Amino acid sequence: MSLIRHVPELAIKSKALLPNGEDFDVLIAGAGMAGLYTAWRLQNDGLQSPQLKKLADARPDKRLKIGIVEFSDRVGGRLDSVIIDGMDNVPAELGGMRFTESHQLLNLVIRDLDLEGDIGPFDMTANSQFTLRGERLDEAAIRNGEPVPYNLEDAEKKKTPNELFNYAITKVVGPDALSYTDANWQWVKENFRYSDASGVYDNAALYNVGFWNLLYQVLSNEGYDYCWDGGGYNSNTINWNAAEAMPYMLTDFSVTPKYLCFKDGFHTLPATLAQRITQGPAPVPIYGGTRLVRFDRDAGGRLTGEVAATADASLRGRFSTSYLVLAMPRHSLELLDQDTPFFNAAPVQWNIQSVLLQPAYKLFMAYEKRWWDPELFYRGPTITDMPLRMTYDFGTEAEHGGAPGDQRALLLASYCDMQGASFWSVLERGKVHALPPSWSMTAAKGGAPAPESMCRMAEGMLKKSFKVDGKEPEPSERVGAYYQDWTQAPYGAGFHAWAAHYKASDVMRSVRQPLPDWPVFICGEAYSNQQGWVEGALCTAESVLEDKFGVPRIAGLPDLYPLLTPPPVKPGDDEPFKTYLLRDTPNAF
Template sequence: MAEENFDIAIVGGGVSGVYCAWRLKQTNPGQKIAVFEASDHIGGRLLSVRPPDIPDMVAELGGMRILPAVQPLVTKLITELNQELPADEQITLYKFPVDEPQNIAFLRGVYLRLADFTNDPDIVPYQLNFIDHGQSAGEVIVNAIEQIVPGITNSNLNEEQRREMAQSAEFGGVPLYKQGFWNVLLRVITGEAYQYAEDVGGYDSTLCNWNAADAIPWYLSDFGVSPEYMGFSNGFQQVPLSLAQLFEKSGGDVRLASHISHITLQGDGFAFQVNGSAATAKKLILAMPRRSLELLTATSPALQDAKTQALISTVTPRPLFKLFTTYDSPWWRNTGYSSTDDDGKPIYVAVQAGRSVTDLPVRQTYYWPKSNGDAATEGHAMLLASYDDGDNTGFWDGLRAKRRQPRALGRDVAQLADPFIGVDDNVQRDELDWHQYKAPRMMTEEVTRQLTVMHSLNYTPKVRNAAYRDWGDDPFGGGWNSWNIGVKSWEVKHAVVQPTDLPLYICGEAYSDAQGWVEGALQTAGYLLAKLGVAPFPQ
């Protein structure tokens, strides 16, 4: 086969990859630009699938929401895309609920409502001191952060000002960036308060030992000030799919099931292999997280210099696991409680939206909304039954194929190029995507057992269908990435974009200020585009 030659080759079909492709093609319409994606879908860690028989719901196996108040890049991108997309393909949002007061907290064997943490703190099964008693989990951490960096929680500060304060701060006479978040927290709060914040907050990796100078402003942006989330009516994956569609419409080339390897220097550019066939590119963009870059490095001398490797290793992948289950009806509405309205009349307060939390391995359960944001009140319904990060993801390893080993997807090599070969026309394509991630029977039975305990049920809800995604699997290595202790992220995030003088570039959520968010992917893509003389958005 003849060698293919490209002006720009982009490896990775996540948001940062297709975003760069879209803008570069708009600015350089005559150049030959291609996106190479090893999997069979565009979107990276955005993966939206529709469950069987529930056409008005979209399961987000990957990223699921944004914070418009502190994420201007993704907000602007949605506006830009909607100006390009036809009316029936517009990206629409809905208010994404999280902590509703009537929802459940099952912790240390005690059944609580989320409102109890502040309204009835004496029944909370944690031995908190008088300062933390009656505080929410978020308030405990925010109060601790204020002790570590006085003044940083001032509501008049913007995101950049908080980051600058944390980057220049010292704690105990040591620069904050040289210390771990967990280390500094335990010097201002008790171990019991830390465990309380972790259990009730629902996340493990956010409070773990990553770079404190990055963790503190990150935590304040995401959890510190009554965050208002927005979800996507047609799934978050619609964003990268729309970018890829517009890129192709303008003459760009998107290639799925395309494995890149053996990147070497050739003249002023690069030679590489695509599924074993030779290709070259004048410029090479690697829109990938750390683990993907490490896997590529093994066969690619162009990435093996010490400087590039040192920059790639400045972050750590963090586990993330999601498991969705569907049912004949929203049985969780029956786990509410009787109360009275303002006039003293009896009412029933149903559990119907947002999340419940537990210290069982399921950790967080979301009562999944319809595509318009409304709660499911009757008919087929769905749960994000388990949303795990940190050590709890390991619990599910014993109930599935081993980590970093291929799972049986029911597809052969030909189907990677066209995943609908041989599929009955009566089967909806998005339902096929759901079944590609079908959860094993043992996993489904175990999550059902834990949900039954968590909701104090005297019966076992019958699961119709279940799908899961463990983002710790290769090639991702994790659902998000965090800066390592001792790293000056404010320097690395610019240096990693072009590690050497070669026309090789790196972008993605991993090396940003907004790790774990699409906002971070767009931030680093913007730095990369600036190096190539391209504005992040059309002028």
């Protein structure tokens, strides 16, 4: 019987419902990275904000009254690690698993929390293996001209899927695009106009163009399919905002940056933050298993609202607060009572609906020993068009400091997104729904042990994916398996992408306070310049603290580091402070 346990550090100690009638200065809804960071900064530096200082001065203890309500029983949101079969040295990262040196705010937080010793490299393969349309390929062979099973045009040949993305993007913006900084891209987003020979687009701003629509025009249909199948993530190739997609694709998945990770699991970060904020002279309480239900304004203009126990909707409590920070993604926002003056306002809906929801799913499988070729399939990603999509070898206990000779190996057997997630979701439940599917608390509880049907389905594909010289290897004894589908409530998506027809740089600013006369702020990864990354969650939170509360910038973060989008710089012009979305940057620590 396999032993699977959640890391205890993420568990919220207090599961008591918010006391009825509690009165806050700042109430934060959501204990993911954006919410925890906001609380930590306010605890340390909140009194440097003139408006918050006034509120604190009005209290007998001269301290700000801050609280966090959290839907689930754990902090961390989309950062979560589980330990399978007691493999403490190889945590299964259900959500975020890596970051880069270019994530300057995240690196600063790590330094401030004295967690630098907990960081190590997150190795990736230099030669990804592919199984596409039933054929085994690898990056080196593709570059050497090995034919791929797609009917590509001549100019599309000898390119890996990522290189084909680059080719498509440079075909639109020009060959120098590969070396553009974030500020150069901002200039492109604001000034570049796209026209095509067939007249579909005539001087169109790129944010009005869908990325799929664009790829359809600059690649052959087979070229697009090759990118879709071989890119690993389907969320990159959907019809999102082309202006945002292009720099994301170029820097994110095409130029391999130096990836880093937390050796004991990414949960170390939210767990440490939660520990800090709930202790010390001015502790911030975190109310676990408590969801924000609705909020409004009373006759005097003060925010009032209602919370409920997540596990029992009949248990309710009321609160009032001067400020409300909604540190949660789009679907979570849409689960709040929408029939209120705030959510009925067009600017609120316009802002909230500016991002697309991107389902994401991870399945981890642990084995008594590796049964795949460790050199050929080193780390990953190993990519296939089968619903597994991406596979990563997380290594063995022995390799990560466990007992020498402990060969148990952890495999991220499937990392998939968009419709791939739906393939697995039908296998995840029992045969009969006992509750309405939307009431499922599986995601909020942090995933679940994978049923046998899911494991067998995955192993059938893994055998094909790990085939060498036409021979499928046989799995060794499986010691545990665990999955998380981030598509379920309250997340609704693993990551988010800007929708076309939205000027993202404007929305990033307006969404933070969609109604100027309501002290309600929104932050988190969903509406950031680094969607899909913790850095995005932190930067939007920091931007709310600085611009909405008047808290000075966190010490050590360069003044010119852009929290949202940088000021535009025309390619070729001088730039005092260069940043790149993911590439190692000259300004990094």
